[in-house]
Amino acid sequence: MSMRYELYYWPGIPGRGEFVRLALEDAGADYIDIVRDTHGNRGGLDAVGGGLRFENNTRAPFAPPYLRAGDIEVSHVANILQFLGPRLGLAPAGEADRLWCHGLQLTLADFVTEIHDTHHPLGPGLYYEEQRAEAECRAAVFIDARLPKFLDYFESVLAAKPEGDRWLVRDGCTTADLSLFQIMVGLDYALPNAMASQRGRIRRVRALVERVAERERLASYLASPRRMRFNKDGIFRHYPELDSTA
Amino acid sequence: MSMRYELYYWPGIPGRGEFVRLALEDAGADYIDIVRDTHGNRGGLDAVGGGLRFENNTRAPFAPPYLRAGDIEVSHVANILQFLGPRLGLAPAGEADRLWCHGLQLTLADFVTEIHDTHHPLGPGLYYEEQRAEAECRAAVFIDARLPKFLDYFESVLAAKPEGDRWLVRDGCTTADLSLFQIMVGLDYALPNAMASQRGRIRRVRALVERVAERERLASYLASPRRMRFNKDGIFRHYPELDSTA
Numbered sequence: 001m002s003m004r005y006e007l008y009y010w011p012g013i014p015g016r017g018e019f020v021r022l023a024l025e026d027a028g029a030d031y032i033d034i035v036r037d038t039h040g041n042r043g044g045l046d047a048v049g050g051g052l053r054f055e056n057n058t059r060a061p062f063a064p065p066y067l068r069a070g071d072i073e074v075s076h077v078a079n080i081l082q083f084l085g086p087r088l089g090l091a092p093a094g095e096a097d098r099l100w101c102h103g104l105q106l107t108l109a110d111f112v113t114e115i116h117d118t119h120h121p122l123g124p125g126l127y128y129e130e131q132r133a134e135a136e137c138r139a140a141v142f143i144d145a146r147l148p149k150f151l152d153y154f155e156s157v158l159a160a161k162p163e164g165d166r167w168l169v170r171d172g173c174t175t176a177d178l179s180l181f182q183i184m185v186g187l188d189y190a191l192p193n194a195m196a197s198q199r200g201r202i203r204r205v206r207a208l209v210e211r212v213a214e215r216e217r218l219a220s221y222l223a224s225p226r227r228m229r230f231n232k233d234g235i236f237r238h239y240p241e242l243d244s245t246a
Numbered sequence: 247m248s249m250r251y252e253l254y255y256w257p258g259i260p261g262r263g264e265f266v267r268l269a270l271e272d273a274g275a276d277y278i279d280i281v282r283d284t285h286g287n288r289g290g291l292d293a294v295g296g297g298l299r300f301e302n303n304t305r306a307p308f309a310p311p312y313l314r315a316g317d318i319e320v321s322h323v324a325n326i327l328q329f330l331g332p333r334l335g336l337a338p339a340g341e342a343d344r345l346w347c348h349g350l351q352l353t354l355a356d357f358v359t360e361i362h363d364t365h366h367p368l369g370p371g372l373y374y375e376e377q378r379a380e381a382e383c384r385a386a387v388f389i390d391a392r393l394p395k396f397l398d399y400f401e402s403v404l405a406a407k408p409e410g411d412r413w414l415v416r417d418g419c420t421t422a423d424l425s426l427f428q429i430m431v432g433l434d435y436a437l438p439n440a441m442a443s444q445r446g447r448i449r450r451v452r453a454l455v456e457r458v459a460e461r462e463r464l465a466s467y468l469a470s471p472r473r474m475r476f477n478k479d480g481i482f483r484h485y486p487e488l489d490s491t492a
Contacts, residue, residue, distance in 0.1 A: 058406040059346055062353040062399050074345045076352040083345060099320045099329060100305055106322040107308040113359060114369070121367045122384045123360070125391040134380050138368045145371040153308050160304040 003087070005031040008048045009065040013234030014186075016112070017065040019077045020084070022178040025221035027088035036226070077112075078105040081175035090175045101169045104157070104176040111150045111183060115190070116235045118142045118242055128239070139242035143194045147187075151202050154180060158204040165204045166211065173215070180205070181212035186236030193244040249333070251277040254294045255311040259480030260432075262358070263311040265323045266330070268424040271467035273334035282472070323358075324351040327421035336421045347415045350403070350422040357396045357429060361436070362481045364388045364488055374485070385488035389440040393433075397448050400426060404450040411450045412457065419461070426451070427458035432482030439490040 005024060009017030017033075024031045035044030051073075054060050061075030067083070074083045082102050085091030092101055121138040122131040158165040168176045184205065188195050199206065213219060221227055230236050251270060255263030263279075270277045281290030297319075300306050307321030313329070320329045328348050331337030338347055367384035368377040404411040414422045430451065434441050445452065459465060467473055476482050 054402045054406040058408065060402070060406075061349060062356070062396075072342045072345060075349040079345060079348050079352055082348075096318045099318060099325060102325050102328075103307060103321040106325055110308070110359075113356075117363070117369070121369075121380065123363070123367075123387045123392060125387045134367065134383075137380075141369045141371045146369060150308075156300045156306070160300040160306075162304065 002030050003069050005029060005084075006068040007031055007033050007065060008051055008067070009033070009035065010048060011035040011045060012228075012231075014182075014228045014230060014236075015065075015234040016077050018228070019175075019179050019182055020065050020067060020080050021226075022182055022218065022221075023081055023084050023088055023090055023175045025226075026173075026178060026215060026218045027084075027090060028217050029084075029088055033226075076109075077179075078102065078109050081105055081179070085175045088175075090173060090178070092169045092172065092174060097169055101174050101176055104168055105179060107150075107153070108176065108179045108183060112235055114142060114146055114150075115183070115187065119237055119239060128237075132241070135239070136241060139191075143191065143244055147191075147194060148198060148201070151198055151205060155202045155205050158208065165207075167208070173212070177208060177212055178218075181209050184209045186230060189230045190236040190238050191243045192238075193246045196246075197244060248276050249315055251275060251330075252314040253277055253279050253311060254297055254313070255279070255281065256294060257281040257291060258477075260428075260474045260476060260482075261311075261480040262323050264474070265421075265425050265428055266311050266313060266326050267472075268428055268464065268467075269327055269330050269334055269336055269421045271472075272419075272424060272461055272464045273330075273336060274463050275330075275334055279472075322355075323425075324348065324355050327351055327425070331421050334421075336419060336424070338415045338418065338420060343415055347420050347422055350414055351425060353396075353399070354422065354425045354429060358481055360388060360392055360396075361429070361433065365483055365485060374483075378487070381485075382487060385437075389437065389490055393437075393440060394444060394447070397444055397451060401448045401451050404454065411453075413454070419458070423454060423458055424464075427455050430455045432476060435476045436482040436484050437489045438484075439492045442492075443490060 007017060007020055009015065021033065032038065034047050038044050038047065048064055050056050051066065052060050059073060065077060065080065066073060066075040067080045074080045082105065091098060118139040119128050119135050120131065121134045128135065157168055163171045167173050168180065213222065253263060253266055253270070255261065267279065278284065280293050284290050284293065294310055296302050297312060298306050305319060311323060311326065312319060312321040313326045320326045328351065337344060364385040365374050365381050366377065367380045374381065403414055409417045413419050414426065459468065
């Protein structure tokens with residue numbers, strides 16, 4: 001009997017929830033997106049928030065996304081994907097490969113945090129408009145040093161592989177490839193000029209992004225109304241003043 | 247035959263490596279701290295840096311700490327501790343509990359990142375002195391909103407537990423307890439005034455910190471010259487201008 005998964009994440013933004021959705025959609029898994037699929041945003045929002053309160057849940061997570069699978073509840077994108085990977089056919093076999101894959105996933109999580117911090121350098125407690133000058137400074141440092149460092153890292157991971165450069169781990173697609181795809185399309189949206197200037201040095205990463213987009217079930221998801229557009233909330237935001245000049 | 251672990255981390259700071267050391271020391275594990283135990287800082291530093299280069303290591307991690315155990319290499323504190331936990335008797339049994347423990351460990355990793363960002367809001371590419379005004383702003387927001395949110399969260403985890411409030415997961419010490427201990431003593435060093443004003447609301451967390459410090463092998467490690475002092479580098483730094491006024 002196949003497991004029905006329940007994904008709990010905020011409405012209105014692709015955000016961190018989207019990394020989990022990509023894995024579920026790519027695998028054709030049976031899942032409910034609580035906010036999207038049950039009683040509209042309001043009821044879904046109550047359900048997401050309710051699971052964060054200790055009076056309802058003695059193991060309340062610190063923040064969404066979290067996933068329920070029968071009696072199991074898992075929080076944090078990398079933890080959720082580590083749990084789902086083997087169940088969805090999106091993880092390598094063997095302990096050493098799984099630890100390597102999870103390390104890549106945690107590096108991607110760190111990358112996401114630094115991308116978010118380009119527009120929130122003073123922390124999540126203030127609006128962008130309250131920290132715009134600091135954001136311009138942090139984004140410039142990010143584009144100059146951190147963006148190429150992260151991109152070069154993943155290009156090098158692919159280049160160094162004895163099994164060829166199609167996927168990050170061995171010769172099969174994993175959750176880490178799907179997450180790298182999401183970060184790349186998010187960055188293309190948020191920082192198009194900065195990303196254009198990086199294009200030449202990350203040929204393998206770009207080819208991987210196209211390879212992911214062409215996966216049959218994922219392509220169908222990406223073209224569907226279920227796929228949320230990036231917007232001015234969440235992780236990937238397009239503020240022209242934070243991007244490089246063209 | 248017992249496994250000899252090799253820990254690779256930068257010299258001179260407790261930093262993220264210390265979260266791994268605490269687990270190894272608490273368990274009395276056989277391990278080599280590459281920088282500390284082999285041919286002095288210089289040779290150790292070369293070894294740590296060498297493992298980050300793809301020409302030496304086709305699975306180079308993005309950053310230290312990383313751990314080697316025979317043929318296995320693991321990077322990222324939370325991943326290393328997830329790997330070590332069951333081997334060192336510092337993990338719960340059963341998948342649901344391990345996923346919950348790893349989620350707590352990842353929340354602690356997020357807490358560490360936000361603590362680090364109080365003195366580096368514009369990113370790791372600039373010195374503190376280049377971002378001191380922004381650091382004062384970010385630290386104030388952190389002390390006002392994020393510090394109590396994280397501390398209250400761990401206090402609530404302990405308060406909600408049907409098994410009692412001695413440890414974060416079930417009724418035994420895990421790597422998450424050791425990491426929470428390290429964060430608390432680090433915060434007491436870095437932000438003594440802010441932490442003093444939080445004391446009343448986190449009675450259970452404070453008791454856990456004392457409980458960890460009294461563990462026999464850990465107490466012996468903490469009193470030894472192997473335990474590095476906090477200083478003006480790394481995650482936990484004492485800049486009086488970033489702390490609350492007394």
